[in-house]
Amino acid sequence: MCRSIAELDAAVADCFACPRLVAWRELVARQKRAAFRDQTYWGRPVPGFGPADARMLIVGLAPAAHGGNRTGRMFTGDRSGDVLYAALYAVGLANQPTAVDRDDGLRLDGVRITAPVHCAPPDNKPTPEERDRCGHWLDTELRLLTPTVRSVVVLGAFGWQALLPVLAGAGWVVPRPRPRFGHGAHVELAAADAGRNPLHLFGCYHVSQQNTFTGRLTPAMLEEVLADAAETAGLQVRRSHAPRG
DSSP: OOOSHHHHHHHHTTOOOOHHHHHHHHHHHHHOOGGGTTSOOOOSOOOOBSOTTOSEEEEOSOOOTTTHHHHSSTTOSSHHHHHHHHHHHHTTSBSSSOOOSTTSOOOBSSEEEEOSOOSOOGGGOOOHHHHHHHHHHHHHHHHHHTTTOOEEEEESHHHHHHHHHHHHHHTBOOOSSOOOOOTTOEEEEOBSSTTSOOEEEEEEOOOOHHHHHHTSSOHHHHHHHHHHHHHHTTOOOOOSSOOOO
16 A cells, blocks of 8 residues: 555665564674674565666565665675675666665666565575565556556566566556567567566576676676666666667
């Protein structure tokens, strides 16, 4: 029933719906990592980050135990975020290339970042039940962004699988069989009614250390998907290389 993105973000941060995730996020916040022992952990669900009139949405997986669960902001304070925000800055969608804490001055231009699961899960693996229980937040976020959002970048297969049924429920037509995830995948989803615009869905490998350290996902690959999705959404971007095609 949230009437604005601000109301949604406040409601997300007060959620206690999943006992396993609540216990884990609070345990991590008490025990801490040695490098952050002098810091106060957020230890709560992490709301989305970015403007309420975003034209482009980035969907990840869930907050990292010592990243978003510590800082209280999506992809902030961990190596995955280092890669993502550097790429957003490189293509002109962020005002700085680093994300250290919620008060570091970072701003996103036309882009919002969220996740299908808002609490840090053990082993970075939420259960299907936890994903489904958290899905109504993503549904609400999409409905609130409907007037402006034109493209979505999904980081990883988990987010792709979690997002498709939410998109169908929020008013876009998801084809059958469902589109398959892949890096560089691009699907245009028609609107279910005449009162909204179509939505462009882009797939990208997740910015996990496993992918970035092994070279499965390079900065150039990430920047290309972000730039393609941003241009499709009507945002201006910088490109360090020629677009595909």
